[in-house]
Amino acid sequence: MPINTRELMDAVGMLTDQRNVRVTVKSSAKGAVICGTTCFVGGLLAGPIGLAVGGTIGAVGAGMMSKGKFRSVSEIIMNEMSEREREQLKGRILNALSEFHPTDMAVLLPLIMGNAQAQQAILSTVISFVSNEMRMQIVD
Incomplete structure (x- = not known):
């Protein structure tokens, strides 16, 4: 079963909210x-x-x-990214997680929530994407 982009973005949003990752406009x-x-x-x-x-x-x-003027990355992902940008981000996240071999959301969701290495790979990918592709500044 292919990975649903919306479900993946929801999981990434939860992770970025947990870590309080925000951007400034x-x-x-x-x-x-x-x-x-x-x-x-x-x-x-x-x-x-x-x-x-x-x-x-x-x-x-x-x-x-x-x-x-400061918004959470999850808000940016869910409300401001186009579908094309979400698909690009999904591809980059799956590429970053390729060593974990996620095949569907049933495997990917527990991996995201329970594996510190996977979380760090996702956060690094999301931060890089938001900074480089969307030209937004991450706030610590």
Whole structure:
């Protein structure tokens, strides 16, 4: 029986949620610029105290600006990937797990949930795919 892509993506989603793997949608750089700029301006205006106040204001502002911009990888997989991208990811995951010889979901699901090596192979593959193919930044 062939492996169902949707079931595999559900299992991968559960694994990435367990490990709290998230991506940012290009807002980390903006947040850093805001933080750095307010810190710099505060330092120019009020010296060492201004650095602290400017940095704090910048951090709060950047945090508010980036609210909702960090999403879980499982959300990306289930809601934003096209079917073609899911099929590509499935192929890469099965290739990464080729040493384990998964033939169907009945074999693959326990393997994903119970084998640390298989989990690491899947996570590495998913992170690589999301970073390289989808051009998203993984957040630790």
